[in-house]
Amino acid sequence: MDNRSQPLRVVIVGGGTAGWMSAAAIRRQLRTEDYSVTLIESDEIGTVGVGEATLPHIKIFNDMLGLDEAQFMRATRATFKLGIQFCDWDRPGDCYIHPFGAFGEPWGGVEFQHHFFRALRAGCQRFSIQDYSYGVVAARNNAFGFPDEDRKSIGSTYSYAYHFDAGLYAAYLRSWAIERGVRRIEGRVCDVSRNPTTGDLVDLTLKSGERVTGDLFIDCSGFRSLLLGNIMGVEWQDWTHWLPCDRALAVPCKRLGALTPYTRAAARRAGWTWRIPLQHRTGNGYVFSSQFINDGDAQDALLAALEGTAQGQPRLLRFSPGRRERAWCGNCVAIGLASGFLEPLESTSIYLIQAAVIDLVNLMPRPGSGIDPRLVAEFNRLNEMQYERIRDFLVLHYIANRRVGEPLWDYVRSMPLPESLDHKLQLFRSRAALPNYQYGLFARDSWLAVLVGQGIVPDGYDRLADVFTVATLDERLVNFRNRIQTNVDAMSSHGAFIAEYCRASEAAASEEAAA
Ligand SMILES: Cc1cc2nc3c(=O)[nH]c(=O)nc-3n(C[C@H](O)[C@H](O)[C@H](O)COP(=O)(O)OP(=O)(O)OC[C@H]3O[C@@H](n4cnc5c(N)ncnc54)[C@H](O)[C@@H]3O)c2cc1C
Incomplete structure (x- = not known):
């Protein structure tokens, strides 16, 4: 049958962040007459x-x-995020920030880190590398302002993200997508039928008995991986040997003190805890390895670390770090937790959803033309690259620790590394060379933040950095650092900025009640 004039029927299973981001992007980017979307x-x-x-x-x-x-x-009770503060990761008492933005600037065509390490060797390095990042200094000062659009300005050298209530974000996208024609069905998928010849998915049967037929199915069913894992049988690639954390306890608490424009990730005996400031509460969690601590002790440690009264009982989540061997198989594409999960140390899951959605939109099958295996292969190649690059970056946080005598930390310090990470480490140790991807995460400055933050010092640097005299280098470094400080001193506090720009009425009400 020639159904070229028929729209391609996209069926999404799952209405979490992944489902609604997928629905919204497809509705925004592709023509309604070519693609119908049911979630x-x-x-x-x-x-x-x-x-x-x-x-x-x-x-x-x-x-x-x-x-x-x-x-x-306002709708998601969001705050701004300039980066992540890592506490106690190298050894207890040490803290560093991984900012969204640059460290220094290239001089004489040579990347900043070479000048920094040269100065360190020459004994004229007066500051930590952290002092050369606008994002770090602003975060440390609890300051916020929008980055300058003028690329020549030092105020353009950082960017920002958000902390938000994930449930409210999904609800926000849901309204947006439904208003633009996405059909939403509330119901539980109980049965799935497949074409006996091709193995492709044909339709889904809901608990109510309703059947939903589609041409392309997007599995956003979360950890269940209902379609890709359970029905299509795509294997799981397990990375527990590199990332041993496999559980998390999450609990919000009352927000106290200044509104910090950064996430905190503090290393603990058997994992790490997060602290995420929202307008109306603080999100907290303990990500841990069940090999090294039991759930009860982890819960005690989490509750003891809260800055305010817990709002409810901690919720336990079990997961395996890793990914499905292929995210796209036949006419089924998994996005979000259904395709894989890496611990939330660098807040990468929603990014991975976004990257997959955008790749899918770019490679979307045309109505009536079937699914081109070359496009499927390309999607899977990109997805694998994303996951492996992020995995290497996460592993990096663990391996160079000096938390000797703590079993989890002793294990990760001595475990065999992914080859791809080992290669990057060798290059950095030899010449301060940093990965420079054209696609995916993480950027050069991110690697620099964590490598230096974890106390890894290279043996050498690019000799082109010797172009300046040590005195000139010293002067440049001092000036650069002072320019940042002067600019940050003139910024608003993060709390004041939020209050003026986007304070949620609920947050205002609870602050007034507390006052
Ligand atoms: C401890 C922890 C902390 C995290 N922190 C961060 C973070 O800070 N930043 C970040 O980017 N990411 C984080 N993530 C990941 C983030 O939560 C997810 O990537 C994101 O919420 C997307 O989830 P999802 O939509 O894939 O799945 P879910 O939110 O689980 O949604 C699954 C959907 O599928 C539906 N469903 C399932 N089975 C059926 C069925 N049979 N029939 C009908 N519907 C069905 C469910 O009802 C639901 O709507 C964290 C994850 C964990 C576990």
Whole structure:
């Protein structure tokens, strides 16, 4: 049958962040007459309900949808995020920030880190590398302002993301997508039928008996991986040997003190705890390895670390780090937790959803033309690259620790590394060379932040950095650091900025009640 004039029927299973981001992007980017979108979600099952910290890319996604930033921030009780503060990762007492933005600037065509390490060797390095990042200094000062659009200005050298309430974000996108024609069905998928010849998915049967037929199925069913894992049988690639954390306890608490424009990730005996400031509460969690601590002790440690009264009982989530061997198989594409999960240390899951959605939109089959295996292969190649690059970066946080005598930390310090990470480490140790990807995460400055933060010092640097005299280098470094400090001193506090720009009425009410 020639159905070229028929729209391609896209069926999404799952109404968490992944489902609604997928639905919204398809509706925004592709013509309604070419693609119909149906999303099935189950109130009975619910969503994972965590995922509060993001990366700057989310702003590109929101802008693509045309969301009003202040309105979106009010609706999701959001705050700004300039980076992540890592406490006690190298050894107890040490802290560093991984900012969204640059360290220094290239001089004489040579990347900044070479000048920094040269100065360190010459004994004229007066500051930590952290002092050369606008994002770090602003975060440390609890300051916020929008980056300068003038690329020559030092105020353009950082960017920002958000902390938000994940449930409210999914609800926000849901309204946006439904208003633009996405059909939402509430119901539980109980049965799936496949074409006996091709193995492709044909239709889904809901608990109510309703059948939903599609041409392309997007599996956003969360950890269940209902379609890709359970029905298509795509194997799981397990990375527990590199990332041993496999559980998390999450609990919000009352917000106290200044509104910090950064996430905190503090290393603990058997993992790490997060602290995410929202307007109306603080999100907290303990990500841990069940090999090294039991659930009860982890819960005690989490509750002891809270800055305010817990709002409810901690919720336990079990997961395996890793990914499905292929995210796209036949006419089924998995996005979000259904395709893989890496611990939320660098807030990468929502980014991975966004990247997959954008790749899918770019490679989307045309109505009536079937699914081109070359496009499927390309999607899977990109997805694998994303996951492996992020995995290497996460592993990096663990391996160079000096927390001797703590079993988890002793294990990760001595475990065999992924080859791809080992290669990057060798290059850095030899010449301070940093990965420079054209696609995916993480950027050079991110690697620099964590490598130096974890106390890894290279043996050498690019000799082109010797172009300046040591005195000139010293002067440049001091000037650069002072320029940042002067600019940051003139910024608003993060709390004042939020209050003026996007304070949610609920947050205002609870602050007034507390006063
Ligand atoms: C501890 C933890 C902390 C995290 N922190 C962050 C973070 O800070 N930043 C970040 O980017 N990410 C974070 N994440 C990841 C983030 O939560 C997820 O990537 C994001 O919420 C997307 O989830 P999802 O939509 O894939 O799945 P879910 O939210 O689980 O949604 C699954 C959907 O599928 C539906 N469903 C399932 N089965 C059926 C069925 N049979 N029939 C009908 N519907 C069905 C459910 O009802 C639900 O609507 C974290 C994850 C964990 C576990």
